Amino acid sequence: MKQIAVIGSGTMGNGIAHTFAQFNYQVNLIDINQPALDKALATIGKNLDRQVSKGTLTIEQKAVTLQNITTFTTIEEGVKNADLIVEAATENVELKLKIFKDLDQYAPAHAILASNTSSISITQIAAVTKRGDKVIGMHFMNPVPVMKLVEVIRGYATSDETTNIIMSLSQNLEKVPVEVNDYPGFVANRILMPMINEAIYTLYEGVAGVYEIDTVMKLGMAHPMGPLQLADFIGLDVCLAILKVLHDGFGNPKYAPCPLLVNMVAAGKKGAKTGEGFYHYTTGSKELIVSDKFKKS
Incomplete structure (x- = not known):
């Protein structure tokens, strides 16, 4: 071969x-x-x-x-x-x-x-x-x-x-x-996507901000990248598509995509590839800047 x-x-x-x-x-x-x-x-x-x-x-x-x-x-x-x-x-x-x-x-x-x-x-x-x-x-x-x-x-x-x-x-x-x-989401995304979705719900419900949620998971759980940053990196449209497959495949409401994720994709804020998701992305910059939409007033 x-x-x-x-x-x-x-x-x-x-x-x-x-x-x-x-x-x-x-x-x-x-x-x-x-x-x-x-x-x-x-x-x-x-x-x-x-x-x-x-x-x-x-x-x-x-x-x-x-x-x-x-x-x-x-x-x-x-x-x-x-x-x-x-x-x-x-x-x-x-x-x-x-x-x-x-x-x-x-x-x-x-x-x-x-x-x-x-x-x-x-x-x-x-x-x-x-x-x-x-x-x-x-x-x-x-x-x-x-x-x-x-x-x-x-x-x-x-x-x-x-x-x-x-x-x-x-x-x-x-x-x-x-x-x-062969079951919906296989192993990686069956476990990963509900975690990312829950992180988005945590933001959506006002429990904590983008920076805080990602910091808890990085420092508290030893994740190299926070779930919201990872979602941006994967592509929010891709995350939404996978969650829909999980939701349709299992018929379980726990896989239902967070409304905030649905709205962000509809608005064209799909993460790093579009320049904005939960964070802003500028060419050549490695600094993470929280999107204006989620900055604390």
Whole structure:
């Protein structure tokens, strides 16, 4: 297994492509438009420069990594020789089902189809293909080149062979794969998202402010990042989408998204990627500044 295709060149997609290419896999990075792909390559280059400056990568290894990535704007061309395709598109059920129908049509019969979904059912995704035994979840963590965990999610029809291949492949990337079964949110987000949602409720109900909530969790619980900052980093729209999957999947009101989160997403305040969520984000600044909306009067 040497030929990898990655669908989607956003934060997760370019991180996945970077990681495979760094470990000398040939990677086809696929997106619907070339400017998005150009931006992804620039991001990968900057992240590789950071690794070089830290001494974890040589300049020669950076060059080889970039050479290992080829970009495509059509799925048909990008996946025709792939051994593994990793889908890393937006967390939207309809979009993912459409992509997997196309992958099943255009990918070689032997190819494994993986989704980087953080919450959507692998069984549901596999059901739109004719190769359910070869459909699996590979949930990487952000930032992909740094974070060690890969949640490997078995759908109802996923075979032992496919699971073993993906577990081994993840180890080849120097990741730590953890096998989990296919239920809403899997493990990571089934536990993480209710915590983030509760932190937002704590703010919404006026128990404490943004800075105070995050400080309690960082200093009191040894979290490297407070839950509100983490929500901004993940993307508030992504958090909302995952909570909706949990709420719909379990039918339990404890997963219902906080109204404040719903309103912030509707207002376009989606976190770091839009420049404002619970905090303000300015280019190049590492200082955390609480959003004006949540500053104490």
